[in-house]
Amino acid sequence: MVAFFAVMYYAALRPEETVDLRREHLVSLPEIGWGEMRLTHSEPRSGSRWTNSGSPRDRQLLKHRAPGETRPVPLHPDLVRLLRHHIAELQIPGGRLFVGPRGGIMTDRTYLGVWHKARAKALTPAEAASPLAETPYALRHAAVFTWLGAGVPPAQVAEWAGYSVAVLLRVYAKCVADQEDEAKRRITEANTSPAEEREVGRRRRGCRLGRTHVSDSAHRKSR
Structure with a gap:
């Protein structure tokens, strides 16, 4: 089985x-x-x-x-x-x-x-x-939670699981609400221009280089 x-x-x-x-x-x-x-x-x-x-x-x-x-x-x-x-x-x-x-x-x-x-x-x-x-029904709940947690749109999850969207959102409201931060991140990415993305990447690389320099300096002083 x-x-x-x-x-x-x-x-x-x-x-x-x-x-x-x-x-x-x-x-x-x-x-x-x-x-x-x-x-x-x-x-x-x-x-x-x-x-x-x-x-x-x-x-x-x-x-x-x-x-x-x-x-x-x-x-x-x-x-x-x-x-x-x-x-x-x-x-x-x-x-x-x-x-x-x-x-x-x-x-x-x-x-x-x-x-x-x-x-x-x-x-x-x-x-x-x-x-x-x-009960075994818990396995079905686990599957739906997994799909929603993975970022699958609720309408698609409802289609696969055989729910109406309204019932899905009511039963699994907490799981959908937990995706708020991920949703904001995706919206930010969708509204970011290529030039802005390059600038963000440049700043992140600069921060990593700065942290590396500080770490190297601290290591030399410790020696």
Whole structure:
């Protein structure tokens, strides 16, 4: 189940989207570099009493997407390697990428059981008693935080993660706010003329030379 959890961590999929993931959703899995997947559905758990099929999960359209609309998601090179290994190791020609122990649909009991065991081994007793990474959904949050922290525009992150921009900004407001200094730096660079850039570079070189001269002088006096 390494690739199962890796999909949530690197591609910000919801658990119900990961359960529904199929071979045809993987548009590109190159040997080197980034890949791509294109999602079409999810399978949330509603309980057999509330689904049309009588099964605990019912296949539905993606959240925040119109009928027939898909969602492209980039695949980090590390995730590409894990998926390629997963497909080759389990000899998956098509159909579902992740199945339960008996070959059927992946249940929340199965992946939650594995998650809680791994969490207990990976965390300290104090961390395990805290809300830290309490559910696999934390992996999705980690992916979105990583994208925003890397400076990916919120609109693009919302597209990849399957959020509306309004929801993204509300849920991850702190992360977006933390990029204020970086945003100011980029605006400054965009509004700086080539002549000003050369002058700033000249001043920085002068400061470095001055610091070097002071350091050399201090070193000679110490000797």
